[in-house]
Amino acid sequence: MGHDRIPLTDVSWQHAQVRAEIQAAIDRLLDDPNCDGLPFVKALEADVATYHGEGWHAIGVQSGTAAQVLLLRALGIGPGDEVITVPNSDLATNAAISHVGARFVLVDVQESGFALDPDLVEAAITPATKAVLPVHMHGVPAPMSELSAIARRHDLLLLEDATLALGARVEGRLAGTLGDGAFVSFAPRKVIGGTGNGGMVLTPNDDVARRVRLLRGYGQDPSVMDLPITERQVLGGQGHVAEGYNLKLDGIQAAVVHAKFRRLDEWRVLRAAAAARYDALLAGVPGLTTPIVRSGDAPAWRNYTVLSHDRDGLRAHLDAADVASGTLYAPPVHLQPVYRHLGLGPGSFPVAERLGAALLNLPIFPGITEAQQERVAGAVRAFQEGGATTA
Ligand SMILES: Cc1ncc(COP(=O)(O)O)c(C=O)c1O
Structure with a gap:
């Protein structure tokens, strides 16, 4: 054949644009006696938060799935609660709802855009419903105005699975900022990805942000856990105030994602x-x-x-x-x-x-x-x- 196979995506094209930045970051980490990746995570978090607007927090975690679990937990969603979402997302969206002990309630989608159909949502609301979770499928925005009106009318949280929609605009506003919280994925073939897994929680709520930070880092108070490693070493294992997970975003992934996020x-x-x-x-x-x-x-x-x-x-x-x-x-x-x-x-x-x-x-x-x-x-x-x- 006289031509090459055309791939579905080509992440190597992206890496070629930022190779020098990524390699410099990895070298810095390799030369650091403490191999402390947290500065890369913090730098990425600061830029992603600023990008999403005044007052938004961005918290780097191990994957999009982890981001969803931690967001749901930080919002207090758990056993006995229901979350309305779509049947045509990645199974991870449903699994994360189950992982926190809540129940997903599926509602069909619109013919156009693959998104949660606002006309069908109200019939699925019960006294146990806590949140509505549309997914911006394939990176195409869900009808957020209509869904937001429904969530407000029924006093429900509106969350966004923005794993495929980083940087998308919904009626002129950034995907991920239209509700009470969102999560993105930095898996390698997402809009912006690492060379391995990564994800982020987006929230406008200071308290939710604090709880996500707590849960991602062994339940150790972020005032200790997020210190530079040299200072954390002095404080040792103090300040455990919850049973958390070990789900912080990896430093190398943060550096890779950051180089690409700038583009x-x-x-x-x-x-x-x-x-x-x-x-x-x-x-x-x-x-x-x-x-x-x-x-x-x-x-x-x-x-x-x-x-x-x-x-x-x-x-x-x-x-x-x-x-x-x-x-x-x-x-x-x-x-x-x-x-x-x-x-x-x-x-x-x-x-x-x-x-x-x-x-x-x-x-x-x-x-x-x-x-x-x-x-x-x-x-x-x-x-x-x-x-x-x-x-
Ligand atoms: C729509 C959707 N939601 C959630 C996820 C979960 O993200 P991650 O793979 O980073 O855990 C994915 C990823 O594949 C996805 O495509």
Whole structure:
């Protein structure tokens, strides 16, 4: 073949832009007699908090899942409580609710945008409901105004799974700042990621921030735990005020994420341009739906997700044409073996099921070239127009 395979994402392109910064940080850590990564974590936290606005806290933890668990716990959500969320997220979103002893209540999604359907939320609210947790699926914002009105009317917390939406704008505001708290993921292939796992809690609440810090660091009072290691060594094991976890963000991951976070807005523009290019290239392709974005919203474009009348056929055709694709977040969680006991069989959430059977993620990343996109779109068009077979 005269061409290379086009990957779904290319994180190495991002790393190539910031390699020197990452290597300098790693060298600094290797030369530090205490190998103290906390300064990298603190520097990242300060920049992410500032980015999200006055009064917001950003607390670095081991993963997006850890961020969600710690946020829920810090908000006092636990046994006996219910959290309303979607059936078409990563299973981690549901599992984290179960991990704190609460119960997730699934509500179907909108046909457009894959997001929690505000029209269906109120019927799912019970006296045990504590929070509504929309997910900005594929990096496309959920309808936050409508969900916020419902949460306010019923005195519920509104939380955001912003793991796919770092830097996205929702009606002009930053994803992650529209409710009472949010969590992001810095897993390697997220909008901004480390070379391993990482995540962050975003909260506007000083007390919640303090509790997240407490829980992530062995339950040791942050006034001790977050001191430079040389001072902490003097104080020793004092100040344990809770049974916490060991879930602090790793220093090297913080340094990697920080180098890339500084490019977030630059890369966001490149992703948006790539999405707009696909929109134009794929306009009018029969049997294909391109992403639907509400006016006023600016997705993070973690994924460019289309719907096809014959998803599996399209996927096989792309594969044969050396184009990678994904079926991320499908099938929905209620059809996964782990939740069989819930008795939520096929037909329980028809929209999520329909979307899950039709969705396909096309290659998108900040460094994707016009030529690559033209090749992807040409292959999609050829299949959808019936001029291609999957053989
Ligand atoms: C929508 C969504 N929520 C939560 C998570 C959990 O994040 P992490 O993998 O960092 O624990 C993921 C990650 O894969 C995700 O895609």
